[in-house]
Amino acid sequence: MLSVRNLSAGVEDKPDILKSISLEVRAGEVHAIMGPNGSGKSTLAQVLAGHPGYVVTAGEVTYLGQDLLAMPPEERARAGVFLAFQYPVEIPGVNNAYFLKAAVNEQRTRRGEEELDAMEFLELLEEKLRLVEMDRSFVNRPVNEGFSGGEKKRNEILQMAVLEPRLAILDETDSGLDIDALRIVARGVNRLRRPDNAMILVTHYQRILQYIEPDHVHVLFDGRIVRSGGQELAVELERKGYDWIRAEAGAAQPAGR
Amino acid sequence: MSTTAKTLEALANREYKWGFVTDIEADTLPPGLDEEIIRQISARKREPEFMLEWRLRAYRHWATLQQSAGEPKWANISYPPIDYQQIVYYSAPKRKAGGPASLDEVDPKLLETFEKLGIPLAERERLAGVAVDAVFDSVSVATTFKEKLAELGIIFCSFSEAVQNHPDLVQKYLGSVVPYTDNFYAALNSAVFSDGSFCYIPRGVRCPMELSTYFRINTAGSGQFERTLIVAEEGSYVSYLEGCTAPRRDENQLHAAVVELIALEGAEIKYSTVQNWYAGDAEGRGGIFNFVTKRGKCAGRRSKISWTQVETGSAITWKYPSVILQGDESVGEFYSVALTTNRQQADTGTKMIHIGRNTRSTIISKGISAGRGNNTYRGLVKILPRAAHARNYTQCDSLLLGDRCGAHTFPYIEVANATSVAEHEASTSRISDDQLFYCKQRGLSGENAVNMIINGFCKEVFRNLPMEFAVEAQKLLGVSLEGSVG
Numbered sequence: 001m002l003s004v005r006n007l008s009a010g011v012e013d014k015p016d017i018l019k020s021i022s023l024e025v026r027a028g029e030v031h032a033i034m035g036p037n038g039s040g041k042s043t044l045a046q047v048l049a050g051h052p053g054y055v056v057t058a059g060e061v062t063y064l065g066q067d068l069l070a071m072p073p074e075e076r077a078r079a080g081v082f083l084a085f086q087y088p089v090e091i092p093g094v095n096n097a098y099f100l101k102a103a104v105n106e107q108r109t110r111r112g113e114e115e116l117d118a119m120e121f122l123e124l125l126e127e128k129l130r131l132v133e134m135d136r137s138f139v140n141r142p143v144n145e146g147f148s149g150g151e152k153k154r155n156e157i158l159q160m161a162v163l164e165p166r167l168a169i170l171d172e173t174d175s176g177l178d179i180d181a182l183r184i185v186a187r188g189v190n191r192l193r194r195p196d197n198a199m200i201l202v203t204h205y206q207r208i209l210q211y212i213e214p215d216h217v218h219v220l221f222d223g224r225i226v227r228s229g230g231q232e233l234a235v236e237l238e239r240k241g242y243d244w245i246r247a248e249a250g251a252a253q254p255a256g257r
Numbered sequence: 258m259s260t261t262a263k264t265l266e267a268l269a270n271r272e273y274k275w276g277f278v279t280d281i282e283a284d285t286l287p288p289g290l291d292e293e294i295i296r297q298i299s300a301r302k303r304e305p306e307f308m309l310e311w312r313l314r315a316y317r318h319w320a321t322l323q324q325s326a327g328e329p330k331w332a333n334i335s336y337p338p339i340d341y342q343q344i345v346y347y348s349a350p351k352r353k354a355g356g357p358a359s360l361d362e363v364d365p366k367l368l369e370t371f372e373k374l375g376i377p378l379a380e381r382e383r384l385a386g387v388a389v390d391a392v393f394d395s396v397s398v399a400t401t402f403k404e405k406l407a408e409l410g411i412i413f414c415s416f417s418e419a420v421q422n423h424p425d426l427v428q429k430y431l432g433s434v435v436p437y438t439d440n441f442y443a444a445l446n447s448a449v450f451s452d453g454s455f456c457y458i459p460r461g462v463r464c465p466m467e468l469s470t471y472f473r474i475n476t477a478g479s480g481q482f483e484r485t486l487i488v489a490e491e492g493s494y495v496s497y498l499e500g501c502t503a504p505r506r507d508e509n510q511l512h513a514a515v516v517e518l519i520a521l522e523g524a525e526i527k528y529s530t531v532q533n534w535y536a537g538d539a540e541g542r543g544g545i546f547n548f549v550t551k552r553g554k555c556a557g558r559r560s561k562i563s564w565t566q567v568e569t570g571s572a573i574t575w576k577y578p579s580v581i582l583q584g585d586e587s588v589g590e591f592y593s594v595a596l597t598t599n600r601q602q603a604d605t606g607t608k609m610i611h612i613g614r615n616t617r618s619t620i621i622s623k624g625i626s627a628g629r630g631n632n633t634y635r636g637l638v639k640i641l642p643r644a645a646h647a648r649n650y651t652q653c654d655s656l657l658l659g660d661r662c663g664a665h666t667f668p669y670i671e672v673a674n675a676t677s678v679a680e681h682e683a684s685t686s687r688i689s690d691d692q693l694f695y696c697k698q699r700g701l702s703g704e705n706a707v708n709m710i711i712n713g714f715c716k717e718v719f720r721n722l723p724m725e726f727a728v729e730a731q732k733l734l735g736v737s738l739e740g741s742v743g
Contacts, residue, residue, distance in 0.1 A: 093714055102701060
């Protein structure tokens, strides 16, 4: 589904955040990208979604046979790429339901499907609210405005549930969540797992992986994937901490951070 | 150029759809202004003596202002000097002699013009629930639903008809809120105004439909000077709408209107404007100079006046719809969206003058600047010593699109007693790249994203507009209400 080959990218002032990343994600898989702060996890998520503030200096990304990097962000979204933001953005005065309906219908129109009318959309929304265990009052508030950190994260999962992406990238969705909220979010995410979609979980902590079991775990350090493995790698990381990776990577590369 | 800037550029350069000219034979006075022109305007309208006298007094006052201070200079706007002797002060589509024409007698070209503007006047196509007075250049061409409203004792007619048929009411209230000495443009308007709308809502009557005036400037080189007077008797209610457009021309045209509202005890007047005069082109050529004086007086106890305006047109807007809160416990409101793109300039706001006890006022102002537009909020909240326990709440938000536009705020607050409270909140923001990216990541196009964000910014104002107008206002800002939920 997603094939990342030798991807190097960064921002204008620091163009070498990601250094030759390669990653294969197949339909039905869940990949966890772990790593300490500043390792480039969020950069990877933003680059895949097409944030204009990032520049790709080398490598290529193929998504469902298409050149992902050549597509503007809205086309990536319409092709089924979804990013759950680490810091969801507030849009004052715009009703959450209105926002979601506009997004759903714009995506449907571009795919040549009929738009949903207000009633059909509300039905869909009710169903998805139940799926992610959210209160109805949620959808009539302005997008993310006045939401607590946890509410914002749950709102991202609601949007994901409604938009039904093929590839979902969850950027530190677990950070800032208390244990109950984490369980609810994880349950929602698990219910959205299907054989024909895939997820990339970007996380600092192993905690969420107790609830969402990944097929593959990758450790990102200083812009490189330094280790890949299964669930056991996450457990090992949690036990030993990132210092272990740091020491290992540092030994190989003295100039490292 | 960032994607935000590109999207905004496209939005700012939308075509002006109402820029056509109607080819119609007109009765036009020569350009220029002197006592003779005023006598001719008054004679053409067969006005009673008191009107001519009042016009002449206004003219003499204006002439002295013209000699001394001239136009007001304090506003944050700039424009080349206006030659008042080059302006045509009276231009009316020709029609058969005699009183106001019935609809059958109106030139089909005029009906066609208004139909093109989305204001069908013919009986069977009329907008349901809205009575319309259609003003073309200097005169009113038709007023719909007049008879139906008359059954309730409501007078809704052109100003000219009111002068003929209800001279006592006109004489009593004309200039009672905005005297001709008020300011330069009010003096000019008082001298030369040729038509406008008149509404009178009798005691205890709740007007069952929206009353509306649609203003259209057509003749080149002419100015439009209309006057609106609304009187709401004790315990009555009326909602009034005003819309306006003009042809696209390279020369500036002057529009100097006066609106006076009087609300007696327990009466409520809701006045909404969607102003869409031609704004000039991207280089700032042409467009309407919109210098307007609007003021309401809450004369009676517990009366209420509410102004809602969406200002998207005009090269320059100079306008401060205000409320004099004279009656105890009276309420004044001002809700405003002002959009300036290209080289448009707007200096707009309100004055809330608290005289009565326990009077309350609310001001919500949303300024949006794009392109090289310059947007100024100017407001005065004045609480006099007698106005014990008065309250004001002001919220003043600016949204900047792009990096070549300006937003300015000049709030004046004067509180002369110890029991009153005035609150002022202000913010300035822009549409951030992160907001745009967030919307695009959900599949929205850049244009739809910007529209949605602007719509959200204006929400508190839009929800005070009557439904038909809210739709029009959102369209004007490039926003579609389609698909709104909840």
